[in-house]
Amino acid sequence: MFNKIRVILVALILLGLFATAVFYGALTISLPTLSGSTVSSAISKPTVLRRDELGTAIVHAENRLDASYALGYAHGQDRFFQMDLLRRNAAGELAELFGASALPLDERVRFHQLRKRSQKMFATFPESKKEILSVYAKGVNDALAHASFPTFEYLLTQSKRKPWKPEDSLLVVYSMYLDLQGQSIDRDLVYHAIKQTFGANTLAFLTQPSQFQAALDGSRLPLKKVSIPEIDSIFLKTATVTPIEKDAEVGSNNWAVSGALTRNGKAMLSDDMHLMLNTPVIWYRAQLNITNDEQETQVTGVSLPGVPAIVVGSNNKIAWGFTNSYIDTADWIKLSEKDKTALDAESIPLPDGEKTFYVEVSHFGPVRRIDNEKYALTWVGYQDYAINLNLMNLEGADSVSDALAVSKKMGIPAQNMVVADSSGDIAWQITGAVPDRRKPADTPLPSARFDDAWSQQARDLPTVVNPKDQRIWTANSRAVSTSQHRRFGDGGYALGARSEQIKTRLFEKNLFDIEDFYQIQLDNEAMFLARWQGFLLEVLKAEPELFAEDIKEVEGWQGCACADSVGYSLVKRYRDTLIDQLFAPIESQLAAQNLSLTLIERQLEPALWQLVHAQTDSWKPHGVSSWDAFFTTAYIGMREQLMVAMTGHATGSLKALRWGEVNRLQVQHPFSRQIPVLSNLLNMPEVEGFGDRFMPAVQGKQFGASQRLIVQPGDEVNGVLTLPGGQSGHPLSPFYRTGFDAYANQGSTPFLPGNVLHQIEFSPESP
DSSP, rough: OOHHHHHHHEEEEEEEHHHHHHHHHHHHHSOOSSSSEEEEEESSSEEEEEETTTTTTEEESSSSSHHHHHHHHHHHHHHHHHHHHHHHHHOTTHHHHOGGGHHHHHHHHTOOOOOHHHHHHHHHHHHHHHHHHHHHHHHHHHHHHHHHSHHHHHHHHHHOOOOOOOOOHHHHHHHHHHHHHHHHHHHHHHHHHHHHHHHHHHHHHOOOOSSSSOOTOOOOOOOOOOOOOOHHHHHHTTOOOOOOOOOOOOEEEEEOOOOOBBTSSEEEEEEEEEEEEEOOOOOEEEEEEETTTEEEEEEEEEETTTTTSEEEEEEESSEEEEEEEOOOOEEEOOOEETSEEEEEEEEEEEEEEEEEEEEEEEEEBEEEEEEEEEEEEEEEGGSTTTTOOOGGGGGGOHHHHHHHHHHTTSSBEEEEEEEEEETTTTEEEEEOBBOSSSSSOSSSGGGGGGGGGSSSSSSOOOEEESSSSSSEEESSSSOOOOHHHHHHHOSSOOOOOHHEEEEEHHHHHOBHHHHHHHHHHHHOOOOOHHHHHHHHHHHHHHHHHHHHHHHHHHOOOTTTTTOOOHHHHHHHHHHHHHHHHTHHHHHHHTTTTTTOOGGGGOHHHHHHHHHHHHHHHGGGGGTTTTTHHHHHHHHHHHHHHHHHHHSSSSSSSSGGHHHHHHHHHHHBBBHHHHHHGHHHHHHHOOOOOOOOOSSSEEEETTEESOOEEEEOOOGGOOOOOEEOOOOOTTSSSSSSSTTTHHTTTTOOOOOOOOOOOEEEEEEOOOO
């Protein structure tokens, strides 16, 4: 018997080793070839694709079409599966890869019918833009054809790679629309539900303006005293406390100073876009060098795999960066009995068939039924001007004024564009697809009040050029003036605390260099939470013997989201807990309609602060004897839950709650979450957290700065471009993790490419 067991064990070990060898063998032969030469019918002139020690794609071409081909080839080699996911995410075609478990997500996205919209939009493009997308697609598909073996993702999903189509690039942009605006689309429905269930006074209370404001012109929304409304006790009694998502804010920081505030007289730009952090990272380093009619254009920055453009970067004359603007770009229209609707069939592919999904559509947009009423969504993403390739026109801009002219006609999700130029000028402008409708609404409108100007792109875009203080900043809160605010609406602005802190830092000095800007990007001082630290200390000191250790940690919290701060963890999580518990009656009612306060959580600070100080009886949670008892029990419950999450036990030393561990950065590959055995191969190393939400150094466990860029146009050699991961999506590539260590340790990598390690030469086919 023992011998049989031994034979079986040996066989299992050998089988495991064989399977591992086969897996790694397949991985190895699927690595792309990064050096060599080839011929292509898609290019007109000899073209070169090089890669440096970070894997940066360095393209040398004689025209923009050939450059698009080479960039497509590089994207296809390094990031095709990521591109595939992006197009499928927007089209609602993930179930074809992952099976029926992905159907709910596909059905939710199919509501927007973005595959049909991208096909229709591509058909209307001018021939010059069609040609760019077609040549780019040819580069992607040639890279696939030259790959000897599909990458591991297709082996694990037992699926085939589908060729890239020109309109797929539009789906990639739509995927960014969904990331940047997808959640805020339902914001009006949340407002409507609150108003219907709790009344207009409650809606006004929950959405009152905050004291944290940092508009560029210094204007402030009036802070009127909003009375705390009564809340029916039945809502308190039936409330279920559930976590209200706190880390859903997709945003960014950018700022600039003019040449008057730099040592070399050139303007300086900083940009760090905040998104979910996965492996591979969303952005892709690239430099395009185009020599055309003896004119040389060099554009360096980050591209989005799937799109033939540099998204943010510099052309040596101007540098530009974006943050999500959060102006209002969606309205819900309440349909009348006279408004006609129809059903459109959407076929969702599955690995072994397909499912038909029906979307109800109207003249105003797709329709959702709520309480037997029909509401149609009118969204900027559905408009003809939502996507174009005009972002590429920034490559040829010579000055701030050129860049502003170009940006008025760009088809991208509405952004705060900050631009700087080599002569020292700076500017800000709302940029992208902005509807021309004049009266944005926060709750659904009757169809009779629909504004036909939705079909037109706004031209009266807010702009600031060379302000007197020589500084510009944005961070997803209101940047426009109060009058412009009424014109463009609120699509879910961030709380202004982060913007205020950036503004404060920019006025602490009158002369800046690259390192000064980098320190602002890494600024994790907890200015916003300081008053909550004081509030928590009052709660704890009411029972000093019970909370002796807690008081010590909160008093010594260091005033920052620092890795070794226990006090910061306690203060931050306590505020989160108060939100969950005090607003549970409202969240419970919204959940019944598949809605959530998550969509307006960033606006709740004024109401929350008012509640904890006024301590109104009608809002006192059900079952507690007093507000003081509530504050204490809420803290104890929060601490126990946090201890269990971190240690598995409800009691123990508070040292286990260091912020660096509580907010540990985990940049993971999507597959490793489903197949943990692949974690070491696919994930970035875990590192201690160092930032949080309401400060410039934004960081969650899987969220944060998707890139850190600092550059002066005309002095790119001293610029910084740091990404939280490498260029390649292939785990055995030498470029899979390059740059991550610098990012994780608050270091930096150069903006410009370095020494060339690989080169592919493309030659046009002979006539």
